[in-house]
Amino acid sequence: MRSLWAFCSLLMILFITSIHADVVPGEEMYNKKCKSCHGKSGEGNPMMEKALKIDPTLLVLKDLKKSDDELKTIIRDGKNKMPSFKGKISDDEISNIVQYVRSFSQK
Numbered sequence: 001m002r003s004l005w006a007f008c009s010l011l012m013i014l015f016i017t018s019i020h021a022d023v024v025p026g027e028e029m030y031n032k033k034c035k036s037c038h039g040k041s042g043e044g045n046p047m048m049e050k051a052l053k054i055d056p057t058l059l060v061l062k063d064l065k066k067s068d069d070e071l072k073t074i075i076r077d078g079k080n081k082m083p084s085f086k087g088k089i090s091d092d093e094i095s096n097i098v099q100y101v102r103s104f105s106q107k
């Protein structure tokens with residue numbers, strides 16, 4: 001009986017830590033859809049800056065002055081060479097990505 005308890009609590013601990021070890025919501029999607037242009041931590045990808053012939057600062061996603069809603073609109077509808085993700089990423093996921101993008105500014 002005792003070992004059964006030990007086993008169950010071990011399972012619980014594994015379960016709880018696996019939830020906490022989960023990636024931040026938005027991170028996975030960002031890495032899939034945005035990293036190629038904006039870089040791993042929003043520093044911008046220099047290769048893309050050259051390829052798109054744009055000002056390097058345009059791809060930097062740090063210390064953004066815009067509001068969450070403005071950022072969400074840009075991600076949803078696109079802007080100049082920034083592609084639109086309308087219909088490709090749900091609004092909930094866009095909110096998660098915006099939060100993830102905000103975390104770049106604290107580094």
Ligand code: HEC
Nearest residue numbers: 033034037054058064071074075079080081082083085097
């Ligand atoms: C093909 C390259 C490319 C991809 C992929 C891309 N972006 Fe962009 N993004 C750009 C460019 C170029 C701009 C600058 C647009 C402008 O202002 O001219 C931009 C601008 C932005 C801005 C506005 C920044 C500011 O200072 O106003 C945000 C926010 C942003 N992107 C988020 C994202 C997110 C989130 C994703 C993934 C879902 C993503 N981008 C994917 C190229 C890309």
